[in-house]
Amino acid sequence: xxxxxxxxxxxxxxxxxxxxxxxxxxxxxxxxxxxxxxxxxxxxxxxxxxxxxxxxxxxxxxxxxxxxxxxxxxxxxxxxxxxxxxxxxxxxxxxxxxxxxxxxxxxxxxxxxxxxxxxxxxxxxxxxxxxxxxxxxxxxxxxxxxxxxxxxxxxxxxxxxxxxxxxxxxxxxxxxxxxxxxxxxxxxxxxxxxxxxxxxxxxxxxxxxxxxxxxxxxxxxxxxxxxxxxxxxxxxxxxxxxxxxxxx
Amino acid sequence: xxxxxxxxxxxxxxxxxxxxxxxxxxxxxxxxxxxxxxxxxxxxxxxxxxxxxxxxxxxxxxxxxxxxxxxxxxxxxxxxxxxxxxxxxxxxxxxxxxxxxxxxxxxxxxxxxxxxxxxxxxxxxxxxxxxxxxxxxxxxxxxxxxxxxxxxxxxxxxxxxxxxxxxxxxxxxxxxxxxxxxxxxxxxxxxxxxxxxxxxxxxxxxxxxxxxxxxxxxxxxxxxxxxxxxxxxxxxxxxxxxxxxxxx
DNA sequence: GAGTGGTCTAGACCACTAG
DNA sequence: TAGTGGTCTAGACCACTCT
Numbered sequence: 001x002x003x004x005x006x007x008x009x010x011x012x013x014x015x016x017x018x019x020x021x022x023x024x025x026x027x028x029x030x031x032x033x034x035x036x037x038x039x040x041x042x043x044x045x046x047x048x049x050x051x052x053x054x055x056x057x058x059x060x061x062x063x064x065x066x067x068x069x070x071x072x073x074x075x076x077x078x079x080x081x082x083x084x085x086x087x088x089x090x091x092x093x094x095x096x097x098x099x100x101x102x103x104x105x106x107x108x109x110x111x112x113x114x115x116x117x118x119x120x121x122x123x124x125x126x127x128x129x130x131x132x133x134x135x136x137x138x139x140x141x142x143x144x145x146x147x148x149x150x151x152x153x154x155x156x157x158x159x160x161x162x163x164x165x166x167x168x169x170x171x172x173x174x175x176x177x178x179x180x181x182x183x184x185x186x187x188x189x190x191x192x193x194x195x196x197x198x199x200x201x202x203x204x205x206x207x208x209x210x211x212x213x214x215x216x217x218x219x220x221x222x223x224x225x226x227x228x229x230x231x232x233x234x235x236x237x238x239x240x241x242x243x244x245x246x247x248x
Numbered sequence: 249x250x251x252x253x254x255x256x257x258x259x260x261x262x263x264x265x266x267x268x269x270x271x272x273x274x275x276x277x278x279x280x281x282x283x284x285x286x287x288x289x290x291x292x293x294x295x296x297x298x299x300x301x302x303x304x305x306x307x308x309x310x311x312x313x314x315x316x317x318x319x320x321x322x323x324x325x326x327x328x329x330x331x332x333x334x335x336x337x338x339x340x341x342x343x344x345x346x347x348x349x350x351x352x353x354x355x356x357x358x359x360x361x362x363x364x365x366x367x368x369x370x371x372x373x374x375x376x377x378x379x380x381x382x383x384x385x386x387x388x389x390x391x392x393x394x395x396x397x398x399x400x401x402x403x404x405x406x407x408x409x410x411x412x413x414x415x416x417x418x419x420x421x422x423x424x425x426x427x428x429x430x431x432x433x434x435x436x437x438x439x440x441x442x443x444x445x446x447x448x449x450x451x452x453x454x455x456x457x458x459x460x461x462x463x464x465x466x467x468x469x470x471x472x473x474x475x476x477x478x479x480x481x482x483x484x485x486x487x488x489x490x491x492x493x494x495x496x
Numbered sequence: 497g498a499g500t501g502g503t504c505t506a507g508a509c510c511a512c513t514a515g
Numbered sequence: 516t517a518g519t520g521g522t523c524t525a526g527a528c529c530a531c532t533c534t
Contacts (some may be wrong), residue, residue, distance in 0.1 A: 008371035011521095013521085013522065013523090014523070015520080015522080015523090035399055037499080039500060040500080040501065041497075041499090041500085041501095049523080049524085050523060050525065050526095051524090051526095052522095052523070052524070052525090053522080053523060053524080055501085055502090056522085056523090059518080068529095069500095069501065069502095070500085070501080070532085071500075071501050071530070071531050072499080072500050072501065072530075072531035072532035072533080073499095073500065073501080073531085073532060073533080074499090074500060074501075075500090075501080079472070081398050088336060088491070088493070089493060089510070090493035094529085105422055107305060114313075117445070130516045141335055148410055185492060186492075186493050186494050187490060187491070187493075188490060188491045188493065189484075189490040190461055190484070190489045190490065191461055191488075191489075192440035192441070192459035192460050192461045192462070192484065193440070193459050194459055209457050211440035211441050211459035211460070212440050212459070213439055213440045213461075214440070224327065236437075236438070236440065238438035238439055240439075241334070241437070241438045241439075242435060242436060242437040242438065243435070243436045243438075244433060244434075245336070245337060245338035245433060245434050245435075245436065261502085261503065261504090262503080262504070263503080263504090287518075287520080287534070288519080288520065289518090289519085289520095297504080297505085298505045298506065298507095299505090299506085300503095300504070300505070300506090301503080301504060301505080303520085303521090304504090317519095317521095318512095318513085318518065318519085318520080319511070319512050319513080319519075319520050320512035320513035320514075320518080320519050320520065321512085321513060321514080321518095321519065321520085322513095322518090322520075323520080362514060379518090409508085423526060431524060447498095480503075
C-alpha cells in the first residue's frame with residue numbers, strides 16, 4: 001500500500017517531495033522550533049520510502065538551514081532559519097532581498113548598447129568592440145538608496161538581453177530567460193572604495209569620502225565563458241551584506 | 249580480496265580515503281585538468297567499494313570544486329580549482345591563507361585580559377564585567393600588512409584561551425582546543441570603513457581616508473551562545489576576499 | 497540497553513548523452 | 516545502443532547519546 005503523501009508517478013523526486021513536506025510543516029509551525037523531528041527510520045516508515053531517501057531529503061533541509069542533525073540525539077528544527085546572502089549563494093541582489101522579504105524598487109539610470117573597451121573585453125573574454133549591454137540601476141529600500149549596480153553583459157553570449165524592462169525584472173532572471181544554458185557559477189570580490197560625485201549623489205552620500213562596500217562580480221555560463229561582469233556599490237547602513245556560515 | 253588502497257581498519261571512512269586518493273591524483277596532475285575520471289562503477293570496482301560510497305567521495309570533491317559531474321557524460325576534473333574564501337566557509341583567515349598556500353606571518357600587537365564593557369557584553373550575551381581575552385594581531389604577507397584583527401573572546405565560554413601563543417597558533421584552533429564543543433557557526437558582516445591613526449599605521453596606509461574592508465564576525469558554540477566577536481580590517485590590495493559560488 | 501544518526505553494501509531501474 | 520550519472524531500495528553494522 002503506497003503512501004498517499006508520495007506520488008511515485010510524479011516527475012518530482014521522492015526525496016524532494018519529502019523535503020517539501022517537511023519544509024512546509026516547519027514553515028507552518030506544525031513542528032515547533034527547536035523540537036526533534038521523527039527519526040530517520042520513523043520517517044522512512046511514514047513516507048513508505050527507504051531510509052536512504054529520507055536521509056537525502058533531510059540533508060537538503062540541513063543545507064538550507066532548516067534542520068540540524070546531532071549524532072545519537074536526533075534531528076532538530078533550527079530555532080533561527082539561517083539566511084543565505086549574496087556572499088554565500090549565487091543569487092542576485094533582487095533575489096536576496098525577496099528572500100528576506102525586503103521591499104525594494106529598481107530605477108534604471110542608464111541602459112544602452114555600447115562596444116566593449118579593452119577592460120571589458122578582457123573581463124568578458126570577448127573581442128574588443130563586441131556589443132555590450134550596459135546597465136546602471138539603483139535599488140532603493142523604503143525610498144532610500146541602498147545599492148547602485150553597474151552591469152556589462154555580452155550580447156553575443158546573451159542574445160536579446162537588451163529587450164527587457166529592468167525596472168520590472170531582475171538581470172539574472174533575464175539572463176536565464178535569454179540563454180538556453182543556465183548561469184553556472186560566479187565570482188564575487190569584496191573590497192572598499194570611494195565613489196565619484198555622480199554616484200555619490202545617486203546613493204545620497206553626505207560626504208564624497210564615505211567608504212562604500214564594493215562587490216565586483218563575474219558570471220559564467222556552462223561553457224565556462226563569462227557572460228556578465230558588474231560592480232555593485234552598497235550602502236551597508238541600508239542593506240547589510242552578511243554570511244551565516246557553519247563549521248565543517 | 250581487499251584492495252590495498254583502502255584500509256577498512258582505519259578510523260578514516262572509506263569515502264574519505266577514496267576522496268583523499270582522488271584529490272591527491274588531481275593535485276599531482278596524474279589526472280589531467282578537464283579530463284574525465286573513471287565512471288562510478290569503474291571506481292567502485294577499483295577501490296573494492298560500493299557505488300554509493302564512491303558517489304559520497306565524489307560529492308565531497310564536487311563540493312570542494314575539484315570535480316564536476318555531467319549527467320550522461322561523466323565526471324570531470326575542473327580546469328580551475330574553485331577556491332573557498334572566508335565569505336563562503338567558516339574558516340579563519342589563517343586557515344584560508346593556508347589553503348591558498350599564502351605565506352603569512354602573525355604579529356601579536358596586544359594580548360590582554362579585560363572586563364567586558366556594555367558593547368562587548370551585549371555582543372557576547374554575557375554579564376558586564378566578565379573576563380574577556382582581547383587580542384589584536386596583524387597578519388603580514390611577504391612582510392606587507394594584509395589584515396588587522398581584533399578579537400574579543402569570552403574566557404568563561406572558552407577557559408584557558410588566554411594561554412596560547414598566538415604568533416604560532418590560530419585563534420580558531422585555540423578555541424577548538426579549549427572548548428569541548430566545536431565551533432558551531434558564525435556570522436560575518438561586510439562593510440567599508442576608515443580606520444584610526446594607530447591602525448592606519450599598522451596597516452601602512454598612506455592616507456588615513458583610504459577605504460578599508462571591514463568584516464565583523466560573531467562565532468557561536470553548539471549551545472548557540474556567542475563565544476567570540478571580532479573585527480577584521482583587510483587591505484584588499486594585499487589579500488582579496490572573494491567568493492566563488494555556484495548557481496542552484 | 498535502547499534509540500539515534502553515520503557508514504556501507506549489492507542490487508535495481510531510470511534519464512541523459514553520445515556514436 | 517551502450518555507457519554515464521541520478522534515484523531508490525532493503526538490509527547490515529557501527530558510533531554516539533541518554534537513561
